[in-house]
Amino acid sequence: MTVKVGIPRALLYYHYYPGWEAFFRSLGAEVVLSDETTKKIVDSGVRLAVDEACLPVKLYLGHLANLRDKGVDCIFAPRVVSVERKKYLCPKFLGLPEIARFGVPDLPRLLDVEINVHQQYQKTRRDLKKLAAGFDRRPWVIARALRAAKLAQDEYEATLRLGHTPHDVLSGTENTYQEGKLRVAVLGHAYNLNDKFISMDLLSKLREFGAEVVTAEMLRPQDIKRGAGLLEKEIFWTFGKELMGAAFHLLEEGKIDGVVLVASFGCGPDSLVCELVERMYKRGKNAPVLMLTLDEHTGEAGVVTRLEAFIDMLRWRKAV
Numbered sequence: 001m002t003v004k005v006g007i008p009r010a011l012l013y014y015h016y017y018p019g020w021e022a023f024f025r026s027l028g029a030e031v032v033l034s035d036e037t038t039k040k041i042v043d044s045g046v047r048l049a050v051d052e053a054c055l056p057v058k059l060y061l062g063h064l065a066n067l068r069d070k071g072v073d074c075i076f077a078p079r080v081v082s083v084e085r086k087k088y089l090c091p092k093f094l095g096l097p098e099i100a101r102f103g104v105p106d107l108p109r110l111l112d113v114e115i116n117v118h119q120q121y122q123k124t125r126r127d128l129k130k131l132a133a134g135f136d137r138r139p140w141v142i143a144r145a146l147r148a149a150k151l152a153q154d155e156y157e158a159t160l161r162l163g164h165t166p167h168d169v170l171s172g173t174e175n176t177y178q179e180g181k182l183r184v185a186v187l188g189h190a191y192n193l194n195d196k197f198i199s200m201d202l203l204s205k206l207r208e209f210g211a212e213v214v215t216a217e218m219l220r221p222q223d224i225k226r227g228a229g230l231l232e233k234e235i236f237w238t239f240g241k242e243l244m245g246a247a248f249h250l251l252e253e254g255k256i257d258g259v260v261l262v263a264s265f266g267c268g269p270d271s272l273v274c275e276l277v278e279r280m281y282k283r284g285k286n287a288p289v290l291m292l293t294l295d296e297h298t299g300e301a302g303v304v305t306r307l308e309a310f311i312d313m314l315r316w317r318k319a320v
């Protein structure tokens with residue numbers, strides 16, 4: 001019987017889903033995604049999480065409950081410690097399997113493999129092979145699954161760099177990219193920006209207002225690395241480094257008209273990184289910044305009004 005592996009449409013889904021999907025499909029499993037975020041999913045996540053949790057973690061729990069209700073056999077919930085050398089993900093990712101187990105009752109088995117590329121690269125490879133062997137023990141099938149995952153992930157990242165957002169690609173609407181008169185950088189976590197419900201479809205709204213949207217995923221890794229290196233002391237959180245690197249690179253390049261900074265309420269790293277980016281742009285004086293903080297109570301009308309006013313101001317600035 002085909003094993004049904006659930007993958008929550010939250011957090012690292014926006015970064016790694018193509019690789020994960022190819023891995024499990026290649027092992028003969030059926031991948032089941034949680035539904036797109038709805039008010040019901042948000043409300044269930046808010047009920048299950050502790051009050052202090054950031055919005056994306058609350059949302060993650062809501063998606064886990066959604067998968068449980070779909071009757072999947074197991075859920076892929078890796079403990080992602082590090083995805084590159086000398087950099088780490090925030091502590092919430094390190095404790096995610098425990099947050100899931102203690103937060104959501106009656107979950108099916110969690111596939112909580114540890115990904116720690118910086119300190120335990122070889123162990124991570126061994127653990128991934130062990131995880132794969134739980135589906136198919138044949139070494140060539142395991143090797144093929146790892147290869148398929150890498151290929152799919154590389155292809156995904158290359159497509160993003162052509163100017164598409166994770167949401168464009170994952171939802172199959174990648175042709176929405178178009179050159180606009182205004183270039184607006186939207187900087188924030190991919191799991192906030194690309195979730196249409198919690199971001200209130202911010203990216204599409206900016207495009208509807210005639211702006212060409214630039215996100216960190218569209219930039220070349222070497223540009224982000226160089227941008228991040230301009231700080232006296234590099235940030236050791238992977239996502240903070242990416243946001244900072246993208247912000248520095250775009251500021252230096254001077255080809256954007258404005259920046260929308262999107263932070264999560266309750267996020268420690270965001271409170272530091274977004275503050276630094278805002279200061280840096282104020283000092284640079286060549287692109288205004290709009291700061292938005294998302295939580296489960298953020299109202300759409302307020303966001304739309306602020307976006308409209310921001311775009312009007314950018315147009316006026318460009319015209320004078």
Ligand code: SF4
Nearest residue numbers: 054090092264267268
């Ligand atoms: S980086 Fe911030 S928003 Fe993301 S999981 Fe950690 S605390 Fe939450």
